[in-house]
Amino acid sequence: MSDQKKLGIIGSGDLGQLIAHHALHYCGFNSVLFFDDHKKPGEVVNNNLVFGSINDINAAYEKKEITHIIVGIGYKHIEFRKNVFERFEGIIPFASVIHPSAYIDKTCKIGNGVVVLPGCVLDMNVELQNNVLLNTGCVIAHDSVIMAHSFLSPKVTVAGFVKIGQCCNIGINTTIIDNIKIADHVQTGGATVVIEDLSKKGLYVGNPSRFIR
Secondary structure (H helix, E strand, O other): OOOOOEEEEEOOOHHHHHHHHHHHHHOOOOEEEEEOOOOOOOOEEOOEEEEEOHHHHHHHHHOOOOOEEEEOOOHHHHHHHHHHHHHHOOOOOEOOEEOOOOEEOOOOEEOOOOEEOOOOEEOOOOEEOOOOEEOOOOEEOOOOEEOOOOEEOOOOEEOOOOEEOOOOEEOOOOEEOOOOEEOOOEEEOOOOEEOOOEOOOEEEEOOOOEEOO
16 A cells, blocks of 8 residues: 555664564564665565665665664664664655654654654653664753754753764753753763763763763
């Protein structure tokens, strides 16, 4: 049927499989195909077919094998997440996979290719830019911005008027107080507490956060 939604997921690893599960069971997609440079075409991963490599995405879209794509590459390859999104941006529509249990205020701005997993809360005027992923149970308070290609792990808590830069990896249970600015390419360890701006890229850990490398 012409109105079927067919999702191409870039990457068939654990994150890609998780996105496939939510896309099929909760987000209205009729089918999923994986595109993975490290798998053989025709291989089946968790009941979903590997159609081919990333180079096969354009042909699959032209043949109507897929109607949308999304990036299923995790935080260990965050620069690749950015590069592959930008490669197809404006060429193939990016889907957003947003679990129905998430609360998203009607004033929020959501970009393309966004993933919001179960139990997240986005309050008034929150902005998620393109290719952002919020893992289970993240809370983003009012007027905060998560910039493109960033990855928030489970139970990250962000207070109001926070700005998290591009390509950040915010670790599980990180807490960020209000009016904080975080530079591009910042990573935080688990349970980090951020009480002042993180102005240079690198890894921060601890309570309060301290720069490691």
